Amino acid sequence: MAKEMIELLFWSLMVVTWLAVGIHVAKEFVRFANRGDNQN
Amino acid sequence: MKKPNLFRTIVMTSVSAWRRVMDVKYNPLKYVPDPSLQAYFMLVLFVMWSVFFGFLAANYLGWFGYNTIASLIIHVGILVPLAFTNAVFVDAERDGAKWLKEWKEEQSRYKLVVNRLKTKNFVIWNPNKKSK
Numbered sequence: 475m476a477k478e479m480i481e482l483l484f485w486s487l488m489v490v491t492w493l494a495v496g497i498h499v500a501k502e503f504v505r506f507a508n509r510g511d512n513q514n
Numbered sequence: 515m516k517k518p519n520l521f522r523t524i525v526m527t528s529v530s531a532w533r534r535v536m537d538v539k540y541n542p543l544k545y546v547p548d549p550s551l552q553a554y555f556m557l558v559l560f561v562m563w564s565v566f567f568g569f570l571a572a573n574y575l576g577w578f579g580y581n582t583i584a585s586l587i588i589h590v591g592i593l594v595p596l597a598f599t600n601a602v603f604v605d606a607e608r609d610g611a612k613w614l615k616e617w618k619e620e621q622s623r624y625k626l627v628v629n630r631l632k633t634k635n636f637v638i639w640n641p642n643k644k645s646k
Contacts, residue, residue, distance in 0.1 A: 482582060493590070493594065498601070501598070501601060501605075505605060
């Protein structure tokens with residue numbers, strides 16, 4: 475029981491952390507692509 | 515007088531609501547001068563409300579043995595879009611985005627007129643609206 479709970483906590487933190495990182499990177503990508511002085 | 519459309523109203527309202535509760539730069543804890551104390555009080559409030567809703571769920575709703583994964587997904591599904599919207603606004607404020615200036619000006623113009631009418635118990639006249 476305790477092992478399962480710790481496992482769930484671990485994977486929750488893993489998913490939430492990388493979800494936040496992924497969304498942040500996507501946001502920065504969009505912001506960079508749409509900026510005024512875009513050289514691409 | 516242009517009324518801000520529903521999308522703009524919802525987005526602006528959700529960002530200000532988020533900041534009013536979750537951001538110590540905007541919520542009443544902004545008056546606490548020490549950032550570590552602000553963080554401490556935020557933590558205390560977080561624990562207090564978690565326990566409170568935990569008691570509500572257990573005692574009044576009888577939520578024993580509920581699905582933890584579903585609960586996590588629902589919480590993340592609500593919090594992530596709100597935090598993301600706030601992040602977009604933080605970026606726009608930092609970069610001085612044109613759209614944000616326009617949105618804020620539109621909202622402030624509208625609120626000014628609506629609040630003034632409210633004090634006199636008036637409404638904006640719409641000649642195209644059918645009377646009942």
